[in-house]
Amino acid sequence: QQSRFSNGQRRYANLYGYTNFNTTGTENLIDVVIGGLNFLRANEQFQENAQPDVTPKHRSKYDFIVIGAGTAGATIASRLSEIEDVSVLLIEAGPEETLLMDVPILANFLQGVESIDWMYETEPSEKYCRGMKGHKCKWPRGKVMGGSSALNYMIATRGNWRDYDRWAELGNDGWAFKDVMDYFKKLENVEIPELRKDEKHRGTNGPVSVDNPPFRSPMVDAFLEGGKELGYPLVDYNGEKQIGFSYIQSTMHRGYRMTSNRAYLVGKKRRNLHVTKMSMVHRILFDKQTKRAIGVLFVKNNRMYKIYADKEVILSAGAIGSPQLLMLSGIGPAEHLRELGIDVIRDARVGDNLMDHIAYGGLTFLLDQPMSITTFDLLNVLKPYLRDFLMDRKGPATTSGGCEGIAFVDVDDPKNRDGSPNMELLTLANSIHGIGMLYDNFGLDQEIRDKFSWIQNVYSWGVFPMILRPKSRGWLRLRSKDVNVHPKIVANYLSHPDDVRVLVKGIRMAIQVANTEAMRKMGLRFYNRTVSECEKYPFDSDSYWECNLRTETLTIYHYSGTCKMGPESDSTAVVDPTLKVIGIKGLRVADASIMPEIISAHPNIPIFMIAEKLSDMVKREWGYLND
Numbered sequence: 202q203q204s205r206f207s208n209g210q211r212r213y214a215n216l217y218g219y220t221n222f223n224t225t226g227t228e229n230l231i232d233v234v235i236g237g238l239n240f241l242r243a244n245e246q247f248q249e250n251a252q253p254d255v256t257p258k259h260r261s262k263y264d265f266i267v268i269g270a271g272t273a274g275a276t277i278a279s280r281l282s283e284i285e286d287v288s289v290l291l292i293e294a295g296p297e298e299t300l301l302m303d304v305p306i307l308a309n310f311l312q313g314v315e316s317i318d319w320m321y322e323t324e325p326s327e328k329y330c331r332g333m334k335g336h337k338c339k340w341p342r343g344k345v346m347g348g349s350s351a352l353n354y355m356i357a358t359r360g361n362w363r364d365y366d367r368w369a370e371l372g373n374d375g376w377a378f379k380d381v382m383d384y385f386k387k388l389e390n391v392e393i394p395e396l397r398k399d400e401k402h403r404g405t406n407g408p409v410s411v412d413n414p415p416f417r418s419p420m421v422d423a424f425l426e427g428g429k430e431l432g433y434p435l436v437d438y439n440g441e442k443q444i445g446f447s448y449i450q451s452t453m454h455r456g457y458r459m460t461s462n463r464a465y466l467v468g469k470k471r472r473n474l475h476v477t478k479m480s481m482v483h484r485i486l487f488d489k490q491t492k493r494a495i496g497v498l499f500v501k502n503n504r505m506y507k508i509y510a511d512k513e514v515i516l517s518a519g520a521i522g523s524p525q526l527l528m529l530s531g532i533g534p535a536e537h538l539r540e541l542g543i544d545v546i547r548d549a550r551v552g553d554n555l556m557d558h559i560a561y562g563g564l565t566f567l568l569d570q571p572m573s574i575t576t577f578d579l580l581n582v583l584k585p586y587l588r589d590f591l592m593d594r595k596g597p598a599t600t601s602g603g604c605e606g607i608a609f610v611d612v613d614d615p616k617n618r619d620g621s622p623n624m625e626l627l628t629l630a631n632s633i634h635g636i637g638m639l640y641d642n643f644g645l646d647q648e649i650r651d652k653f654s655w656i657q658n659v660y661s662w663g664v665f666p667m668i669l670r671p672k673s674r675g676w677l678r679l680r681s682k683d684v685n686v687h688p689k690i691v692a693n694y695l696s697h698p699d700d701v702r703v704l705v706k707g708i709r710m711a712i713q714v715a716n717t718e719a720m721r722k723m724g725l726r727f728y729n730r731t732v733s734e735c736e737k738y739p740f741d742s743d744s745y746w747e748c749n750l751r752t753e754t755l756t757i758y759h760y761s762g763t764c765k766m767g768p769e770s771d772s773t774a775v776v777d778p779t780l781k782v783i784g785i786k787g788l789r790v791a792d793a794s795i796m797p798e799i800i801s802a803h804p805n806i807p808i809f810m811i812a813e814k815l816s817d818m819v820k821r822e823w824g825y826l827n828d
C-alpha cells in the first residue's frame with residue numbers, strides 16, 4: 202500500500218491513521234483469544250447480576266404490575282420498587298439481555314433475530330419503501346429485557362425544549378420543558394468530561410450513562426470540520442442549543458451499550474420486585490362494572506396466569522405493543538373492536554396518530570482510503586480492531602452501530618442557529634450499501650442488491666437526512682384477537698407533501714456538507730447511480746429525489762404516538778397528562794406511545810424521562826413522595 206497519492210497527499214493506512222498498526226497479526230490473534238475468554242466470563246457475571254426470572258403464583262397479587270421491560274417499563278419497575286413496602290411485578294415477553302447485545306457495533310446484527318426482535322412489518326405501499334421486498338418497511342422492536350434500548354443505535358438525544366413546551370400547549374399540564382428538565386438530569390450520568398461541568402443542563406448522578414463512543418473515524422472529524430466551514434457551531438445538542446454539528450452522544454458506559462435493564466435493574470437486589478421473563482401478556486383484566494383495571498392475564502411456558510394488581514397496572518409495551526394490548530382488552534375504536542368480537546370497555550382512538558422519523562437511505566459516497574468501518578476489516582483478527590475492543594473496550598467496535606456524527610439544522614432557514622431544527626443529518630462510518638447486514642435489516646430488494654452490493658467490498662461513507670417533525674400520520678389496528686398475531690401497521694409515510702419537501706432539502710444539504718473542502722480532502726466521491734424507476738428524472742431535480750426517497754425510505758425506528766396523551770377535552774387523546782387511560786381506573790400507559798407529537802430527536806432518552814416522571818407521579822399519588 203502506498204502512503205501517498207500521486208498528488209502527494211498522505212494516504213490513510215487504516216482507520217487509526219497514516220502509519221501501520223503497532224501490533225502484529227499474531228499478537229492480535231493471541232489477544233483476541235484471551236479477550237474472548239474474558240468476554241465470556243464477563244457475560245457470566247452479567248447474567249448472575251441480572252434480575253432472576255420469577256414466575257408468580259397463579260392468582261397472586263402485587264401492588265403494581267408493569268407490562269414490558271423496555272426503556273420505560275424497566276425504569277418504572279425499578280423506581281416503584283425503591284419503596285420497600287410496595288410490591289411490583291414486571292412482565293416481559295422476551296429473554297434476558299446478554300453482553301453480546303451490548304457490543305455497540307453489533308447493533309446491526311440484532312435485528313431479525315427472532316428470539317429478541319418482534320420483527321414487525323408495515324402494510325405494502327406504492328408511496329414509500331418501494332425499494333424494499335414486497336414494498337413493506339421492516340419495523341424491528343426489542344423483545345428482550347431492556348426492550349428496544351437493547352437493540353437500538355444508542356444515540357442519546359433529548360430533543361428541543363420547544364417540543365415539550367408544545368406538549369404543554371396542547372393541554373398537557375406538567376410537560377413543558379421547565380417541568381421535565383429535572384428528569385432529563387435525574388436519569389443521566391454524562392461521562393463526557395467537558396459536559397459534566399454544565400450543571401445547568403446535564404446530570405451526573407443518574408443511572409443512564411451517556412458518553413461519546415471512544416472511537417472516531419477520520420470521516421466524522423471531517424464532517425464536523427465541514428459543518429464549521431458552512432458556519433455551524435459545534436454544540437452539545439443536549440445542552441442549551443440544539444442547532445449545530447456534533448459527535449454523537451451515546452447511551453454507553455466504558456464501550457458497552459447501556460440499556461434500561463442494565464441502568465435500572467441489573468445488580469439490584471429487591472425482595473419486593475419480581476420479574477417474569479418469556480411471559481406474554483394477552484390482556485388486561487377489568488372489573489367491568491367499575492371500569493377498573495384489576496390485573497393481567499399472561500402466558501408463560503404454555504401456562505396461563507392471572508395476576509392481580511391492588512393499586513395499578515402500568516402498560517409499557519411500546520408504541521405497537523401498548524395499543525395492541527389496549528385494543529385486545531377492549532379499549533380502542535369501538536367499531537373496530539366489535540368487528541373482531543371484542544367487548545368494548547371504552548371507545549378511544551387507540552392506534553391512531555402513529556408517527557415515525559424517516560430518512561433517505563441512498564446517499565453513498567465512495568472512498569479510496571480505508572476510512573470506513575467494514576465487516577471484513579472488523580472480523581479480520583489479524584488487524585487489531587477486534588482485539589482493541591476485547592482487550593481495551595476501544596476501537597471501531599465501540600461506535601454506535603457505526604453511527605458517528607450528527608447535525609441538527611433548519612433546512613427552511615439555514616442561517617437559524619437558535620430555533621427548532623427540522624432536519625437531522627446522521628453520518629455512518631460506512632454507507633447503507635456498504636454493509637451487508639443492512640440489506641437484510643431494511644429488506645432491500647433484488648434490484649438494489651444487484652446494483653449496489655459490490656460496495657460492500659470497497660470503502661464508502663453515508664449520511665442519512667432524517668426529518669424531525671413529520672406531518673404525515675399513520676395508524677395501526679388489530680388483525681386478530683390473538684396477541685401473537687402482529688397488528689396491521691399503516692405507516693403512511695410521505696403522505697404530507699411538506700415531508701417530501703423538507704426531506705428533499707435535507708438531501709441537498711447533506712450533499713452540500715459532503716462538498717465542503719474538509720470533506721473533499723478525504724477524497725469523497727458521490728456515487729450517483731439510482732434504481733431504474735428513478736432514472737427517468739433529471740439528476741438533482743425534485744422529482745428525482747422524491748422518487749429516490751419513496752424507494753429507499755428508511756425508518757429510524759421511532760414509532761410513537763399511538764396512545765396519545767392529551768386533556769380529556771381532546772377526543773383523540775387516550776391518556777390524560779397523568780398518563781391515566783381516560784375513562785378507566787387503575788391503568789396508565791407510559792412509553793413511546795403517549796407522545797402527542799414526536800420530538801425532534803431520537804426518543805430513547807425522552808422515554809426514560811417519561812418513565813422517571815410517571816414514577817414520581819405514581820409515588821406521589823399513593824403517598825410515597827412528599828415534595
Ligand SMILES: Cc1cc2nc3c(=O)[nH]c(=O)nc-3n(C[C@H](O)[C@H](O)[C@H](O)COP(=O)(O)OP(=O)(O)OC[C@H]3O[C@@H](n4cnc5c(N)ncnc54)[C@H](O)[C@@H]3O)c2cc1C
Pocket residue numbers: 268269270271272273274292293294295312341342343344345346347348349350352353354355356357358480481482483517518519520522523526684757758759760791792793794802803804805806808
Ligand atoms: C433498531 C432500533 C434502533 C433505534 N435507535 C435508536 C437510537 O439510536 N436512539 C434513540 O433514542 N432511539 C432509538 N430507537 C428507538 C428507541 O429505542 C425506542 O423508541 C425506545 O426504546 C422505546 O421504548 P418503549 O419503552 O416505548 O418500548 P420498548 O423499549 O420497545 O419496550 C416495550 C417492551 O414491552 C415488551 N412487550 C411488548 N408486548 C408485550 C406483551 N404482550 N407481553 C409482555 N411484554 C411485552 C417488549 O418485549 C419490550 O421489551 C431505536 C429503536 C430500534 C428498534
